[in-house]
Amino acid sequence: MVGKHPCPECGANLEWNARAQSLKCPYCGTVVPWSEEVREELGQAVVEQDLAEALRNPQNGRGWGPQRYEVQCQNCRAISVFVDGRVAQRCDFCGSPSIVAHEERSDAITPQSILPFKVSDGQIRDRIRQWYGSRWFAPNKLKHAALTDTLHGVYLPYWTFDAHVSARWQAEAGYYYYTTETYRDASGNTQTREVRHVRWESASGSLRHFFDDALVPGTVGVHTDLLRQVEPFPTTTDLQPYTPEFVRGWTVERYQVDLRKAAQLNEQDMDAEVRALCARQIPGDTYRNLQVQRTYSGRTFKHVLVPVWLVGYTYGSQNYQIVANGYTGAIAGERPYSWVKIGLAVVAALIIAVLVWSVAQNA
Ligand SMILES: [Zn+2]
Ligand SMILES: [Zn+2]
Incomplete structure (x- = not known):
């Protein structure tokens, strides 16, 4: 399945070289640029x-x-x-x-x-x-x-x-709504506050x-x-x-x-x-x-x-x-x-x- 592309000069196996972004022969130093043709031949x-x-x-x-x-x-x-x-x-x-x-x-x-x-x-x-x-x-x-x-x-x-x-x-979706409540604070005075409620709907x-x-x-x-x-x-x-x-x-x-x-x-x-x-x-x-x-x-x-x-x-x-x-x-x-x-x-x-x-x- 996988093809071969040996070094064109000495026939050895080529290796990937990061600096050159090419294939390079570890023995004679020949550089083979990475091209579509080489890629198709190999992989x-x-x-x-x-x-x-x-x-x-x-x-x-x-x-x-x-x-x-x-x-x-x-x-x-x-x-x-x-x-x-x-x-x-x-x-x-x-x-x-x-x-x-x-x-x-x-x-x-x-x-x-x-x-x-x-x-x-x-x-x-x-x-x-x-x-x-x-x-x-x-x-x-x-x-x-x-x-x-x-x-x-x-x-x-x-x-x-x-x-x-x-x-x-499926879930229950919750919608917020608010009501106003009255209550007595610590000193006995009447106060009002907003209270949040949730209405649930499927x-x-x-x-x-x-x-x-x-x-x-x-x-x-x-x-x-x-x-x-x-x-x-x-x-x-x-x-x-x-x-x-x-x-x-x-x-x-x-x-x-x-x-x-x-x-x-x-x-x-x-x-x-x-x-x-x-x-x-x-x-x-x-x-x-x-x-x-x-x-x-x-x-x-x-x-x-x-x-x-x-x-x-x-x-x-x-x-x-x-x-x-x-x-x-x-x-x-x-x-x-x-x-x-x-x-x-x-x-x-x-x-x-x-x-x-x-x-x-x-x-
Ligand atoms: Zn070589
Ligand atoms: Zn280790």
């Missing part, structure tokens, strides 16, 4: 897969090829996939050297599409430097790690889901909605709160069909949220949104007893890979990560606080306070 179109069909036949669409090699980190549990015969020495996600070969009974579902790296390592290093510069009280060891440690380019697994929904809803309605490319992350290697901060990845517009050329020379994380689990999470997300959409249709000022019956149809999914740049480091006994979106350059990070630096700042502030105080006393 099939980005297609949506039928969800029900895939859940019924879990063996379809699997197989990364014979060169695939997987390792699992004993520290952070992330599983890395290499398609180019490379063997890792350390975990790309947390830097731990305790990695073991990972054997899975069933092969992973092959990605259908990929968002190739757009931001190069040089650009990201500049941004990390700026990010670090704006962090006071971070230990110098972090500065060292952020500026000199190996920056890893990693493709993270995501699931994206499409679905049509048709829903019917209401019902229906809606149709299309969910397009709802994302569910399948990663365990990158901390979820950091991932949320560097999203979104423009998967609706800028995806390319998956071909091994894009991931050769890069690390790919194997998903650990499987399709069945991801589909459940997606359904929970959709249920919440359908309920919110129905609630918006209810007339009046408030509502209660909202009942929603919904049917999903035409549910499809894609397994996609998205690019991030990662610096993972250990400080004390904790793992910290700096994550950058490999497509948009958005950056987020965790950092420890240096209690030495904070302590020195507090002492300096106290000395100044004491000096000011003694000057004021002597004046």
Whole structure:
């Protein structure tokens, strides 16, 4: 299914180069511009897969090829996939050297599409430097790690889901009205006040909605709160069909949220949104007893890979990560606080306070 486009000079396998936004030969350096022709030669179109069909036949669409090699980190549990015969020495996600070969009974579902790296390592290093510069009280060891440690380019697994929904809803719509009441205040005087009441009327309605490319992350290697901060990845517009050329020379994380689990999470997300959409249709000022019956149809999914740049480091006994979106350059990070630096700042502030105080006393 997937075609081949070897290096025109030496015949080796080409790799994706973020800086050049082209395919490049790692051996002789020949650059092959990314064109429609190359794309057609290499990949099939980005297609949506039928969800029900895939859940019924879990063996379809699997197989990364014979060169695939997987390792699992004993520290952070992330599983890395290499398609180019490379063997890792350390975990790309947390830097731990305790990695073991990972054997899975069933092969992973092959990605259908990929968002190739757009931001190069040089650009990201500049941004990390700026990010670090704006962090006071971070230990110098972090500065060292952020500026000199190996920056890893990693493709993270995501699931994206499409679905049509048709829903019917019933609820009691509440309309506010006000009456004037008289009452006696604390000193026994007669006062009046406005009191709000609700008149309840039953209401019902229906809606149709299309969910397009709802994302569910399948990663365990990158901390979820950091991932949320560097999203979104423009998967609706800028995806390319998956071909091994894009991931050769890069690390790919194997998903650990499987399709069945991801589909459940997606359904929970959709249920919440359908309920919110129905609630918006209810007339009046408030509502209660909202009942929603919904049917999903035409549910499809894609397994996609998205690019991030990662610096993972250990400080004390904790793992910290700096994550950058490999497509948009958005950056987020965790950092420890240096209690030495904070302590020195507090002492300096106290000395100044004491000096000011003694000057004021002597004046
Ligand atoms: Zn070559
Ligand atoms: Zn790890």
